[in-house]
Amino acid sequence: MSPLTGLPGQAGRILAVKIDNIVDARPQTGIDSADVVYAIEVEGGLSRFLAVFDSNHLPPGNRIGPVRSARESDLPVLQQYGKVDFAYSGALTRFLPVLAAANVFNCSPLQDSPSFFRGQNNVPPYNQYLVPSDILRDFPDSATAADVGFRFGNAPSGGVPTASFTARMPAASFTFSWSAGQDKYLVAMDGAPAGTTDAGQMGAPTIVVQKVAETTSPRGFMDSPGVLSPYAPTIGSGEAIVLRDGKAYDGTWSRPDAGSGTAFDFAGRPMTFHPGQVWIILEPE
Structure with a gap:
């Protein structure tokens, strides 16, 4: 598996x-x-x-x-x-x-x-x-896929029916619309369907909106003179919204250190994802 x-x-x-x-x-x-x-x-x-x-x-x-x-x-x-x-x-x-x-x-x-x-x-x-x-x-020595904290299984009880949900960055937006026929959330970016050259519209059965305390480069990197690069911290904890099976689950994420995977919880228990591709939007708080 x-x-x-x-x-x-x-x-x-x-x-x-x-x-x-x-x-x-x-x-x-x-x-x-x-x-x-x-x-x-x-x-x-x-x-x-x-x-x-x-x-x-x-x-x-x-x-x-x-x-x-x-x-x-x-x-x-x-x-x-x-x-x-x-x-x-x-x-x-x-x-x-x-x-x-x-x-x-x-x-x-x-x-x-x-x-x-x-x-x-x-x-x-x-x-x-x-x-x-x-x-x-x-480069034949890349690590083999291993546990990074995801848990898969049936949807937990609870959740809020959610036909559409939008996550935002300062100059970007991602809207996820539930398709019961395709059993996944279809992706629109900046108000337009997110197409691909080889597989139609982007979409995934599990969408995670991981809220992060967006800051600027810890090392002082600049994208242009006087403008520090944005930085999304993924070690720590925060709120997370998981979309699956047409519902939204308000939960949390936690990752104690760089060597650990990221745990996603809902109602005090590990949040289960729908099997398949997972999207994670690092949305600024």
């Missing part, structure tokens, strides 16, 4: 990919095959994805993107997965030494340029894609 989706099958090795989400980068490719999709605030209050793939669940087209640069918030999220392959297009010059010292296999074009290519649908820098099987071949 996969510890990341609750679906049958053997756990494979982990590839995490930083995927752009600015309007010019849409529609994305390959994201529907991710086991877990994190939406994280970046400069200007916009959002970017950190998608976690199991090597046994790669996109049928063997393409993921558009790939963009890594951010400081990514590393604490990934620590709970172990030492994984982390694919990104680049990073701030001052952030590169931090990435080099981090507990990840750095898989940017600096380390493995043949695994990346430029697509034809968008203009640079919104058209860089990767071939995931090539990354996994070239």
Whole structure:
């Protein structure tokens, strides 16, 4: 059983990919095959994805993107997965030494340029894609998918019927609309359906809105002169709203340290997710 989706099958090795989400980068490719999709605030209050793939669940087209640069918030999220392959297009010059010292296999074009290519649908820098099987071949020691705190099973009693729910960042919004026919919440971003090039509209059976005490870069990284980069803390605790099976469950999240997974609770008990892809929106409090 996969510890990341609750679906049958053997756990494979982990590839995490930083995927752009600015309007010019849409529609994305390959994201529907991710086991877990994190939406994280970046400069200007916009959002970017950190998608976690199991090597046994790669996109049928063997393409993921558009790939963009890594951010400081990514590393604490990934620590709970172990030492994984982390694919990104680049990073701030001052952030590169931090990435080099981090507990990840750095898989940017600096380390493995043949695994990346430029697509034809968008203009640079919104058209860089990767071939995931090539990354996994070239970096074969990535950690195997393991328990990061998710629990799967039948929906708990309680919850509030919720046909639609919107999570927000300063300059981005995610609206999740329940589709009983597809048994998942369909995603709209900034008021428009979130399409993909290869799998129709984005959607997942479990959506987690994890409220975080958004702050600025602990290391003083700046996206532009005088403007500190946003930073989403994922160690600590806070409120969380879980959407599944057409209902919303108001609960909490907790993660005591970087080496621990993230526990999600509802009514004093572990919150169970619906088996399948999990989305986690790191929404500023």
